Amino acid sequence: MASRPFSLTDWHRFLFGNASWNFLLEVLLRTGVTYVLLVIAMRLLGRRVAAQYTLFEISIVVTLAAAIGVPLQAANRGMLPPLVIALVAIGLQRLIAKAGINYRQVETMVATDVTPLVREGRLEAAELKLAAVPREKIYEVMRLAGWQHLGQVSRLYMEPSGSFSFIPARPAKPGLSVLPEIDDELRNEARVDGYRACLNCGNTVRETHAEEFSCSHCGALAWTYAVTEVERR
Template sequence: MKEYEIKLEDIQRILLGEVPFHFFVEVILRTAAIYLILMVSMRLMGKRMSSQLSRNEMAAVASLAAAVGVPLMNPDRGLLPAVVIAGVIISLQMLIAWIATKNIKFEAATQDKYNMLIKDGMLNVQAMALTRITQDRVLAQLRSESISHLGMVKRLYFEAGGSFSLLKMNTPIPGLSSIPKWDQEMSERIHSLTEQELCAWCGSYKPGRNATKCNNCKKDVWVYAVRNHKDANR
């Protein structure tokens, strides 16, 4: 389109573009066909496509979206190439999934491995650095699981699919509070302070009265561990 052909008062061009009006009927048919292709493709690739997606599955979904998006609004592009591309993507995804069930190393290479973010009430700083998970993100996850301090957690795993798995302590120990510092009212309502000092960042117990740095994360800020009122009364 030439520059002189662009006019702000050309409402028909702004709303309809350069295609004839009857193309919008075709768009409806194309949309229905594309939707059917996507539904069939997702069904053939398995139930996991409607749950937590792995890297391969996410790549497959993105590829499908890119393939079917072109013929959806482009009148000079047919639907058959999108069907062929969808078939190739489905075949590759099914092949990768089949090989992954037979070969553990291949599964680890394509799906990644899980990481342990909390061990025995203490943050695993190496795993957090590797996965680029922040302390705030971990504490937020604990709060979503109704965990008010790290001493309640035996293990927190960061799964290969991006989800979290939590194992609780049978008997909670004093730990670092997961309640935000600004919500002191809530912390006082459910927590009682102990005499045990620990690292304000990772929850590692202070190794000695004269210790200056945490052995786990090398930070030098200490706070008192907390426990829930109901645990303190046991």
């Protein structure tokens, strides 16, 4: 059907395009079918998808959205193609999920693996670079979880879903503060004399003049005072 030229008074074209008024009823029916299809698809994909997405699961959801979006609005597109696409996407996801149970390599290939970003109070620069996570993001995540400095954390993992998990250090040791620099009062209150922390990775040493040496963990030369936890009032 040839499209009509645009006119400011042509409200039918503005609101409905080249479709007829009756297509509104079909849109309602298509929307209902699409909603049921998505509910069934998410149910078949499993509770893991509904909780937090991995990269592979995000791609499945995007595929479903792309397949279903066009037929909702285009009168010349049927509903069978998106149904077939949805079935293929669901089948592929379930097949790979089952293979991942028996072969961990399959799971890590499509969903990535756990990434250790902090070990024994020190940032792992290589892992941060690989995961494309800046240091300030780690500090933000730690603050939101209630941590005040790196010495409180034995391990910080980035999960395949993109979330973060912690293993606390027992006991905690002085470490690099993750509090914002604008909060000088709390940072100074937590200061520990006799300890220095590497500004680059958080490695903590007991040498008073540590700034004269390079960090044994990352080789950086920038040092600051280490801190301990300040008790909450």
